[in-house]
Amino acid sequence: MKIFSAEQIREADQFTIQHTPISSSDLMERAAGKCVSWYEDHFTPDHPVYIFCGKGNNGGDGLVMARLLQQHGYTVNTFILQHSNNPSKDHTLKLQQLTDHYPSSIHSIGDLSDFPELPANAVIIDAIFGTGMSRPVEGWLAGIIHRINDHRLQHTIVSVDLPSGMIADESSVHFPVIQAHYTLSFEFYKLAFLLPENAMLTGEVHILPIGLSPEYISNTPTRYHLTDSTIIKTIYRPRTPFANKGTYGHALLIAGSYGKIGAAVLSAKSCLRSGVGLLSCYVPQCGYDIMQISEPCAMCIVDENTHYNTHFHQGMESARYKAIGIGPGLDTQTATAKSLERLLAVWKSPMVIDADALNLLSIYPSLLQEVPKNSILTPHPKEFERLFGSSQNDIDRLELLSREAVSRHLYILLKGRYTAMACPDGSIYFNPTGNPGMATGGSGDVLTGILTGLLAQGYSSKEALLFGVWIHGYAGDLAAAEHSQEAMTAADIINGLGKAFQEGI
Numbered sequence: 001m002k003i004f005s006a007e008q009i010r011e012a013d014q015f016t017i018q019h020t021p022i023s024s025s026d027l028m029e030r031a032a033g034k035c036v037s038w039y040e041d042h043f044t045p046d047h048p049v050y051i052f053c054g055k056g057n058n059g060g061d062g063l064v065m066a067r068l069l070q071q072h073g074y075t076v077n078t079f080i081l082q083h084s085n086n087p088s089k090d091h092t093l094k095l096q097q098l099t100d101h102y103p104s105s106i107h108s109i110g111d112l113s114d115f116p117e118l119p120a121n122a123v124i125i126d127a128i129f130g131t132g133m134s135r136p137v138e139g140w141l142a143g144i145i146h147r148i149n150d151h152r153l154q155h156t157i158v159s160v161d162l163p164s165g166m167i168a169d170e171s172s173v174h175f176p177v178i179q180a181h182y183t184l185s186f187e188f189y190k191l192a193f194l195l196p197e198n199a200m201l202t203g204e205v206h207i208l209p210i211g212l213s214p215e216y217i218s219n220t221p222t223r224y225h226l227t228d229s230t231i232i233k234t235i236y237r238p239r240t241p242f243a244n245k246g247t248y249g250h251a252l253l254i255a256g257s258y259g260k261i262g263a264a265v266l267s268a269k270s271c272l273r274s275g276v277g278l279l280s281c282y283v284p285q286c287g288y289d290i291m292q293i294s295e296p297c298a299m300c301i302v303d304e305n306t307h308y309n310t311h312f313h314q315g316m317e318s319a320r321y322k323a324i325g326i327g328p329g330l331d332t333q334t335a336t337a338k339s340l341e342r343l344l345a346v347w348k349s350p351m352v353i354d355a356d357a358l359n360l361l362s363i364y365p366s367l368l369q370e371v372p373k374n375s376i377l378t379p380h381p382k383e384f385e386r387l388f389g390s391s392q393n394d395i396d397r398l399e400l401l402s403r404e405a406v407s408r409h410l411y412i413l414l415k416g417r418y419t420a421m422a423c424p425d426g427s428i429y430f431n432p433t434g435n436p437g438m439a440t441g442g443s444g445d446v447l448t449g450i451l452t453g454l455l456a457q458g459y460s461s462k463e464a465l466l467f468g469v470w471i472h473g474y475a476g477d478l479a480a481a482e483h484s485q486e487a488m489t490a491a492d493i494i495n496g497l498g499k500a501f502q503e504g505i
């Protein structure tokens, strides 16, 4: 699914009005009608509705909702915030229609002292600002936003299109923004909904289709995308009937150190459960028995060192692996760094680089220059910061992520609720699958195994990344459904992979 900017959403709006038989006034009726249908499914008429409207089209949506909800038997009080003397055309039209039918339900707010007392069971609808926001809300308007937020514990807050004060495609960190329980957004996710810094502001997001032109949507390129099953279906390739294990590649996982052989085992298991043809695991001596017993389907190559890996570069100039994954439980010993340096000097195909291998790249930044093009780096936010530095806000961090991916020709993901995946062509994909139960030790090791397994099978780096992160999250959701987010472990994610491949594509 494409993620459009506020500017593009305005264009989509205009294009739809010009090229399909619908007026802007009717499009607003349709949008508000969708919100009303959603609302009626969630709240009965015993809850008085308090709708706060701005003077633009977001406020216009609120005015239409006020009319429709009253027509449907709800008690509604509408408050128009007098922040501007230039209401939008449709706002003016919808205000007139509301005045014609329900004049006594309309009130005006010119400053904070006009804010109403809310009855205990009232529901608040926030239709103050939508995609028209481009700067922080200030003065008494900011006061109104804070006042609404003060009611958050007692009253449900439903935001129309965006929580007011949030800027659709910029950072609004530290700005006054409505803290909604629900956000009913039109047609598209907004970039702002996917930023960790806004996690507490949107509440549950519901995307309501309003029939914006499919022609505009398919013909307009975007930089940001949300991975969905349509994208995953185009990536997935079923196995061929005449396949043998050579068809699906031989992967090498370089992982594990004393006390962290479990990370290597988790990666190995998930790699095998992602369809790899053959898997070899390179481990220190202390890992040999553990690996062979835990995962008989994997072959084992053993380092000369007992506790950590020191010679995995050996023989790699002529090795025929289809993919290498390195990092889970690796440790950051100097001898491991030296071996990584020598591996990078000879290995020029894409690799999956995770965990301690990323930490080695941040300790020895010159190694980062040697990472093969199209490799996949999988940092969590702390690892990302150690590698590339810190940022003021989530938009700056996305820009940094993208700059690094483009300039180094790498695929870099940044783990989170919506894992962001930056590609060398400048595009950024967000992944929607997964849940907080996956914030547990070993979950990243499982992802490394999956990505390595997909790369080895011949998926391109971009395909392996989008598909791997999707299936990892999907398997995590299945694990949470079975065990709860609290009780699930990384091993349960691996156990979910079978069903994820069957049902998640």
Ligand SMILES: NC(=O)C1=CN([C@@H]2O[C@H](COP(=O)(O)OP(=O)(O)OC[C@H]3O[C@@H](n4cnc5c(N)ncnc54)[C@H](O)[C@@H]3O)[C@@H](O)[C@H]2O)[C@H](O)CC1
Binding pocket: 009, 010, 012, 013, 027, 028, 031, 054, 055, 056, 057, 058, 059, 060, 061, 083, 084, 086, 087, 088, 128, 129, 130, 131, 132, 133, 134, 135, 136, 137, 138, 141, 160, 161, 162, 186, 212
């Ligand atoms: N996407 C669609 O196809 C549809 C969208 N609809 C709704 O329209 C809004 C966008 O409306 P717009 O008039 O462009 O902007 P807003 O209502 O968000 O705000 C404009 C209004 O607010 C003033 N303003 C902006 N920023 C500030 C500020 N920081 N402080 C004070 N005042 C500010 C500005 O001057 C204007 O007066 C979209 O979100 C949807 O809700 C359609 O109804 C359906 C089609």
Ligand SMILES: [K+]
Binding pocket: 058, 126, 127, 128, 129, 130, 159, 160, 161, 162, 163, 164
């Ligand atoms: K709003």
